[in-house]
Amino acid sequence: MYRKLRIILLVVLAIVLTFVISFCWRSFPIISGYGAKNLCSNVFIAGRSPEDVIKNELEGFPLSLGTYKVNLQDSSVTGTVFGFAKRVAIYRSGMGATLLNGVSKEDFYKEPRKTVAPYLTLADPALWPYSSKMNDSVIAGIDKKLINVALDSAFGEPGEKKNRRTRAVVVVYDGQIIAERYADGYSSRSKLIGWSMTKSITNALLGILVKDGKLDVNAPAPIAEWKNDDRKNITLKNLMQMSSGLKWEENYTKSCDATNMLYKEKDMGGFALQAPIERKPNTFFYYSSGTTNILSHIVRETIPASEYENFPYTRLFYKIGMNSAVIEPDAGGTFVGSSYSFATARDWAKFGLLYLNDGVWNGERILPEGWVKYSTTPATTHPMGMYGAQWWLNAGAPGNPAKREYPNVPADCYWADGYEGQYVWVIPSKKLVIVRLALEHGNKMNADKFLHDIVNAVQ
Structure with missing residues (x-):
């Protein structure tokens, strides 16, 4: 009897040990990689101290298992977990x-990148969003008290844990910033991740x-590897609307x-x-x-190699002063088109304004005519009509506001949405663009009430 029990215990122990080793093998590189990349970006792009990033972005389990070393000389960060799964992230200006x-x-390092200098070709005396100069005039009819109620709810921390x-x-109304607030240690110059x-x-x-x-969004995706199998029927539109039919698991809590x-992966797309x-x-x-990274792969394959690295900057960011x-x-x-971008809150607002203005910036058409309408038309495959083409929508079930993401916000609202509480909301009927950037976990802000209060404040 004792021998049988011992054998059973050994088998159980072997199973548990195999599971633990398998978990560590799969998970440790993700933990160290996430920490090294996130720390590197926030230190060298956002200009934050390593201590602050580790305390906030990497505080929770299992990220807290990682150990990270910042090398200021070569702008790199090395991450490990108990000395294993070493990962290195490097910053380049x-x-x-x-x-x-x-x-x-x-x-x-053998593949250096040359960047073009930011520029604006707008005549003085331009005001924001066409320069950094703010408009001091006050728009009549704005309920500042209600705006402040909304901002207080966004920055409030109910309960003991933040x-x-x-x-x-x-908050941008009719092309003008009418409200702006930052947490301690952050300002209008702080570059924050969009995820x-x-x-x-x-x-x-x-x-x-x-x-x-x-x-052509209606044409088959131009991917050579798909031309000889069933994937040849996947169009760019299918990819943009998250309706490709490809097998995929999106679960940030585990190895997937x-x-x-x-x-x-070296080549994500x-x-x-x-x-x-x-x-x-x-x-x-x-x-x-x-x-989305397949789409980013397609972007790279479509652009001449000599133009690719500057393409987002010369054709988009610098065009709109972002x-x-x-x-x-x-x-x-x-470019990691799914996840990795930084900008100031004001510049994220400019991105929203580009879409609010139907893809036109200061008289120049940046996006094709009809592109914004296409991007914000509900995908037929989404059961609640909440997704367009790489934008989330408040359209919901037609005639049923209760089934919208934000039932108390106009149905024409659409938004860019990022992990941990990053948002650029666009509400065309109210001429509003609202940006909120955060590190949100747990007790989340009531976004429906927040947006509702701002909408009411400008009516």
């Missing part, structure tokens, strides 16, 4: 931070290529397709496009960062 998956430091951690709010709001930037880059006549792509087809295109909605913006590449040199 004008390009942001890159996690070195599948490439050494030496080889990585979970909301709003860092910036900017998945980067997907909406990818939407703009694709729109520019459509305007140039280089891409999304986390493996972001923290283990190349990794994602290897996914097999699981469903018929345009029959099922599934939110996928892999899908001069603080940085979009970061993977180790293979392709």
Whole structure:
């Protein structure tokens, strides 16, 4: 009897040990990679201290298992977990931070990037958003008290634990900033991460290529690897509407397709496009960062190599004065269109204004005519009509406001949405663009009430 019990215990122990080793093998590189990349970006792009980033961005389990070392001499960050799963991220001026998956430091440095200088070609005396000069005039009819109620709710911290951690709010009405607030340690010059709001930037880059006549959203995706199998029927529109039918798992709490792509792969788009087809295109909605990185891969393949690295800057960011913006590449040199971009809150507001103004900036058409309407038309595959083309929508079920994401906000509201509480909301009927940037966990802000109060304040 004792021998049988011992054998059973040994078997159980072996199973548990195998599980633990497997978990560590799969998860440790994600933990160290996430920490190294996030720390590198926030130190060298946002200018924050390593201690502050580690205390806030990397405080919770399992990220707290990581150990990180910042090297100011070569602008790198090394992350490990109990000495294992070493990952290195390197910052390059004008390009942001890159996690070195599948490439050494030496080889990585052999591929320098030259950037163009930010510029604005607008005549004086231009006011924001066409310069940094603020308009001092007060728009009549604005209920400042109600605006402040909304801002107080965004920055408030109910309960003992600080979970909301709003860092910036900017409210733009009729092209003018009418309210702006920052948390201690942050200002209008602070560059803050957009996370998945980067997907909406990818939407703009694709729109520019459509305007140039280089891409057609209704045509099959121009991917050579798909031409000889069932994936050949996937269109750009299917990809943009998250309706490709590709097999994918997007779960940030474990090792899966999304986390493996972001923290283990050199070529993220190349990794994602290897996914097999699981469903018929345009029959099922599934939110996928892999899908957006496939789109980013397509952008790179469409642009001449000599123009690619400057393309987002010369054709989008600098055109609209979004001069603080940085979009970061993977180790293979392709912009991580799903997740990695930084900008100030004011510059994120400019991005929203571009869409509010139907893709036109200071008289120049940046996005093709009809692109904003296309981007904000509900995908037929989303069960609640909440997704367009790399933008989230408040359209909801027609005639049923209760089923909208924000039932007390106009149905024409749409937004870019990023991890941990990053938002650029656009409400065309109210001429509003509202930016909120945060590090939100747990007790989240009531966004419906926040937006409702601002809408009421400008009516």
